[in-house]
Amino acid sequence: MHGKNISENVEEYLETIYKKSLTDNMAKTTEISxxxxxxPGSVTQMLKKLEEEGYVNYxxxxxxxxxxxxxxxxESIVRKHRLLETFLYNTLGIEMEDLHEQACAMEHSLSDEAERKLCQLLEYPNQCPDDHNVIPVCDLDIATCYExxxxxxxxxxxxxxxxxxSVGNMAPKEVGTIKxxxxxxxxxxxxLDIGITLETKITLISAAPLNGPVKILVEDKEVQIDKDVSYNLFVVIE
Structure with a gap:
């Protein structure tokens, strides 16, 4: 949770903008609406308020x-939502069509420690069952799940x-360092066997076609990794 000063309404707006930002340069008011x-008029007013509070640039x-x-x-809210969807579906057997609504109802009250324990219980999943969306990385200052x-x-x-x-969300020719x-x-x-470890600098050559491999440049060597693996590697973009 992020403190009582952040309402569920604000979190819903930020979550929606985040999802749009993964595919487009910026989220449009009409899309958020x-x-x-x-x-749309109410959305515009809210976006201006969010800008005043330092959450967005409008x-x-x-x-x-x-x-x-x-x-x-x-990102934290999206992570909790997708972990909850994974738990509801894989562990509790909740129907797919009910996942989103139930996860939405639970995500705002899930504590950070409960989120961490849930991730460990689920054995560090990288995608949720709903459209196989990537589960974002946690915001803990650690380098691996083992740590x-x-x-x-x-x-x-x-x-x-x-x-x-994640490497899977990088754009072609983007350069990042694995953290x-x-x-x-x-x-x-x-x-490690293919030369990838922490602090390795990589360049995305091409994203995965359907379920094909992701091509990356590791230092000066071209390497192919599975799409699933690309969602387990997280970088800081240079």
Whole structure:
């Protein structure tokens, strides 16, 4: 949770903007209005308020972008939502058509420690069952899931300053440095065998066609990785 000063309404707006920002340069007012079922005029007023509070940058007639502050909150909410969908579907057997609504009702009250324990219980999933959307990285200042598993309490782990994105969400020719690897020790060893480890600099050559491999440049060597693996590698874009 992000404190009582952030309402569920604000979190819903930031979450919607975040999802739009993954595919477009910025989220448009009309798109936000449609997704939330709120009149465009009311959406515009809210976006201006969010800009005043430092969560977004609003560009009249163009759209809106999340600030670093807004991005962190939005990403955390999206992560909780998708972890909950995974739990509801894989563990509890909730019907697919009911996942989104139930996860929405639960995401705002899920504590950060409960989120961490849920991730460990589910064995660090990288995609949720609803449209196989990528589950964002946590905001804990750790480098691997194994490191997290050794910590007794979330209170012992500082928050990460940088915003990370998965290799699977990079754009062609983007360059990034790997800062987090999701998965168990076997995942770490497999990546090490092909020259990928923490602080490795990579360039995305091409995204995966359907279920094909993702091509990346590791230092000066071209490497192919599975699409699933690309969603377990998180980088800081240079």
């Amino acid at each position: 449609k997704d939330l079922g709120i009149a 560009y009249q007639y163009k759209g809106v972008k999340l600030t670093d502050k807004g991005y962190k909150i939005a 997290c598993s050794k910590m007794q309490s979330i209170k012992d782990i500082p928050k990460r300053i940088e915003n990370l994105i 987090f690897i999701r998965g168990d020790n076997d995942q770490l060893k497999e990546l």
